[in-house]
Amino acid sequence: MSTVAQTSVAAKGGDGEEGKKPPRILRGLPWLVWRQHRVAYVACLLLTAAGCVQMLWQRGSTNDFLDRARTTAGVELYDVFQQTYAEPFQNATWMMSMVPVVAGVFLGAPLIAGDREHGTVQLVTTQSVTRGRWLAVKLGMAVLITIVCSAALSAAFTSWWEPAHELVNAGDWNADNIFGNTGPVPVALALLHLAVGAALGLFVRRTLTVMGLALGFSFVWDIVLSGWFRAGFPEPRVLVNPVEQGQPKLPEGAVRHDNWTVDAHGGLHGFGTCFNERTPADCRAKGIVAERLEYFGYDQMPGMQWTYAALVLAAAVALLALTLWWGRRRPL
Amino acid sequence: MTSADGASRWAVEARGLGKRYGRRWAVRDLSVRIPAGAVCGLVGPNGAGKSTLLGMAGRLVRPTTGSLHVFGAPVSAAPGLTDISFLTQDKPLFPRFTVEETLRLGRELNPRWDRAVAERIVRSGKLSMAARIGSLSGGQRSRVALALAFGKRPRLLLLDEPMADLDPLAAHEIGGLLLAEAAEQGTTVVMSSHRMADVATMCDHLVALDGGRVRLAGEVDTLLAAHVLVTGVHLTEGVPAEIARHTVVESRAVGRQFTALVRPRGRIEGDWKIAEPGLEEVLLGYMRSPAAPPLLTAAARTESAENEEDEGAAA
Numbered sequence: 345m346s347t348v349a350q351t352s353v354a355a356k357g358g359d360g361e362e363g364k365k366p367p368r369i370l371r372g373l374p375w376l377v378w379r380q381h382r383v384a385y386v387a388c389l390l391l392t393a394a395g396c397v398q399m400l401w402q403r404g405s406t407n408d409f410l411d412r413a414r415t416t417a418g419v420e421l422y423d424v425f426q427q428t429y430a431e432p433f434q435n436a437t438w439m440m441s442m443v444p445v446v447a448g449v450f451l452g453a454p455l456i457a458g459d460r461e462h463g464t465v466q467l468v469t470t471q472s473v474t475r476g477r478w479l480a481v482k483l484g485m486a487v488l489i490t491i492v493c494s495a496a497l498s499a500a501f502t503s504w505w506e507p508a509h510e511l512v513n514a515g516d517w518n519a520d521n522i523f524g525n526t527g528p529v530p531v532a533l534a535l536l537h538l539a540v541g542a543a544l545g546l547f548v549r550r551t552l553t554v555m556g557l558a559l560g561f562s563f564v565w566d567i568v569l570s571g572w573f574r575a576g577f578p579e580p581r582v583l584v585n586p587v588e589q590g591q592p593k594l595p596e597g598a599v600r601h602d603n604w605t606v607d608a609h610g611g612l613h614g615f616g617t618c619f620n621e622r623t624p625a626d627c628r629a630k631g632i633v634a635e636r637l638e639y640f641g642y643d644q645m646p647g648m649q650w651t652y653a654a655l656v657l658a659a660a661v662a663l664l665a666l667t668l669w670w671g672r673r674r675p676l
Numbered sequence: 677m678t679s680a681d682g683a684s685r686w687a688v689e690a691r692g693l694g695k696r697y698g699r700r701w702a703v704r705d706l707s708v709r710i711p712a713g714a715v716c717g718l719v720g721p722n723g724a725g726k727s728t729l730l731g732m733a734g735r736l737v738r739p740t741t742g743s744l745h746v747f748g749a750p751v752s753a754a755p756g757l758t759d760i761s762f763l764t765q766d767k768p769l770f771p772r773f774t775v776e777e778t779l780r781l782g783r784e785l786n787p788r789w790d791r792a793v794a795e796r797i798v799r800s801g802k803l804s805m806a807a808r809i810g811s812l813s814g815g816q817r818s819r820v821a822l823a824l825a826f827g828k829r830p831r832l833l834l835l836d837e838p839m840a841d842l843d844p845l846a847a848h849e850i851g852g853l854l855l856a857e858a859a860e861q862g863t864t865v866v867m868s869s870h871r872m873a874d875v876a877t878m879c880d881h882l883v884a885l886d887g888g889r890v891r892l893a894g895e896v897d898t899l900l901a902a903h904v905l906v907t908g909v910h911l912t913e914g915v916p917a918e919i920a921r922h923t924v925v926e927s928r929a930v931g932r933q934f935t936a937l938v939r940p941r942g943r944i945e946g947d948w949k950i951a952e953p954g955l956e957e958v959l960l961g962y963m964r965s966p967a968a969p970p971l972l973t974a975a976a977r978t979e980s981a982e983n984e985e986d987e988g989a990a991a
Binding site for chain 1: 788
C-alpha cells in the first residue's frame with residue numbers, strides 16, 4: 345500500500361518542491377479561467393458580500409422599527425416609515441437594478457471579446473483543449489459567479505423588503521423596482537445580460553465596444569423588451585360593487601391594475617364615465633350600474649415572478665447554448 | 677501513406693486545399709506535403725498565404741475546400757490537438773500572468789506536458805519565474821512562448837514569423853534554441869519567414885508560396901541542384917534558342933550581358949558560364965516571374981499532383 349502511495353507522489357513530477365506555494369485546488373481549464381478573470385470574480389464576490397451585509401443589517405433595523413411601530417397604537421406608520429426608510433430602500437433598489445448591468449458589461453462582455461482582442465484565444469485553443477470545452481468552462485464559471493452573486497443579493501434584499509412590503513414603494517410590488525429586484529427575477533435578468541454580453545463577443549472583437557453594446561442592451565431591455573416578457577401572462581382578479589357602494593376597496597397588499605365602470609348589460613366603460621357625477625343616481629342616469637376593480641393580489645406575486653423569471657431564463661439559456669454552438673462550430 | 681508502424685511519413689499533407697476570404701482566395705488549390713522530421717521553411721511575399729496555411733494546419737482557420745492531414749489524420753480530428761503546437765505571429769500570452777503561471781497553463785491544458793523542457797528553455801534565458809509577462813522584452817516573451825510550445829511535446833511545431841520582431845541577437849539565440857530543441861525531440865518544424873537568411877541557415881525543406889499557390893517545394897538541396905544560373909554575352913533580343921530549350925524561370929539582359937535562372941533538361945549547349953545559384957536567387961527568381969512553372973520535388977508532391985508534374989530535377 346505504502347509503495348503505491350509513494351509512486352503516485354513521485355509521478356506527479358517534483359510537486360514536492362512547490363512546498364510553500366498555495367495548494368493546487370483548481371486544475372485544468374477551470375484554473376485557467378479563474379486565474380484569467382480572478383480580479384473581476386473576486387471583486388464581484390466582495391461587492392456581493394458587502395451588499396448582503398449592508399442589507400441584512402438594514403433588515404434588522406427595519407424589523408425592529410416595524411415591531412415597535414405596530415405595538416404602539418396611534419402612530420402614523422406609513423409617514424414615519426417613509427421618513428426613515430424611503431431613502432435606504434431607494435438606494436438598495438438602485439443597487440439591485442445594477443446587478444444585471446454589471447453581469448452584462450463587466451462579466452459577459454469581456455468574456456470572449458477580450459480573448460479575441462488580445463489574441464489569447466489562439467494561445468488557449470492551440471493547447472490540447474478544444475474550443476468548445478474552453479468556451480463551456482468560461483461560460484460555466486461566469487454563469488456560476490453570476491448566479492451566486494445575484495441570488496445572494498436578491499435573497500438579502502427580498503428578506504429585507506418582505507416584512508415591509510406594504511410600505512415600501514407605497515406597497516406597489518408590481519413596479520419594476522420591486523418586481524425586478526426580488527425573488528428569482530434578478531438571477532434570471534443577470535444571466536440574460538451575461539449571455540447577451542458574451543454572445544456579442546463572438547461578433548465584435550473590441551472589448552470596449554462590446555461593453556458599450558451590452559450597456560445599450562440593458563437600456564433597450566428596460567425600456568422595450570422587459571415589457572414584452574411581462575405583457576399578457578398575469579390574469580388580474582376582479583371586484584365589482586354596485587355603484588351606490590362606490591369604488592371597491594383594494595385588498596390588503598394588492599396592487600391596483602385597472603378601474604372600470606359597468607353598465608346594465610355588463611359592458612365595460614372607462615373609469616372617467618362616472619367620475620364627475622355627484623351621486624350614484626347620476627351614474628345610474630347615464631346607464632352605469634357598477635364599479636369594477638381589477639387588481640393583483642399579493643399572493644399572486646410569486647407566481648408572476650417565477651413565470652417571468654422562467655421566460656427570461658429560457659431566453660438566457662437559449663442564448664448561451666447558441667453562443668457555445670456557434671463558438672464550437674467555427675474558429676474565433 | 678503510412679509506414680509499417682502505422683505512423684504517417686508525412687507531417688503535413690494538403691490536397692486541393694483552398695481558403696477564401698470573401699471573394700479573395702488566400703490559398704488556392706494547394707497540394708503539397710512535408711515529410712515528418714523536416715525543418716521546413718515557408719516563404720513568400722506578403723499575402724502569399726503563409727499565415728493562412730499555418731492557421732489551417734493549426735486549426736485556427738477552417739479550409740474552404742480540399743483536405744489537410746497532419747500525421748495522416750484529418751486536421752479537424754480532436755486527437756490531433758496534442759500533436760500540434762502553433763505559435764502565431766504576435767505570440768499571444770496573458771500579460772498579467774507570471775512566467776510560472778504561463779508554464780502552469782501549459783501543464784494544466786496539455787496531457788503530455790514536459791515540465792523539464794519548458795523550464796530549461798525559460799531558465800537558459802535567465803528569466804525569473806516570478807516576472808510578469810507584460811514586463812518582458814520581445815525576445816524574452818518569444819522564449820516563454822517557445823517554452824510553452826515545446827513543453828507540449830508536439831510532433832509538429834508551426835511557427836508564424838517567429839523572428840519577425842526580434843533584434844538580430846535575440847533572433848539568433850531563439851533560432852539556435854529552436855533547432856536544438858527540435859533536433860532533440862524529433863519535432864517536425866514548419867516556420868514561415870520573410871528572412872531568406874533564416875530559411876537558408878535553419879531549414880532543410882522549403883515551401884514557397886505566391887498568390888496562394890505553391891511555387892517551389894521540397895528539400896532545399898534538391899531544389900538548388902535543379903537550377904543553374906546561366907550568364908554570357910548575347911546580341912539579339914529575347915532568350916537565346918539553346919537556353920529556351922530548358923525551363924527558363926527568369927531571364928534578364930543588361931546591355932549585352934544575359935543572365936538567366938534555368939531548370940536544365942539535359943546539358944546546356946553553347947558558350948555559357950554556368951554557376952550554381954544561391955537559395956535567395958532561386959526564390960527571388962520565382963517571385964519575380966509569376967509565369968514560371970512551379971517545381972515540387974518527389975518528396976513534396978502528393979500522389980494526385982505527381983502525374984501533372986513530370987519535369988524537374990527529381991525526375
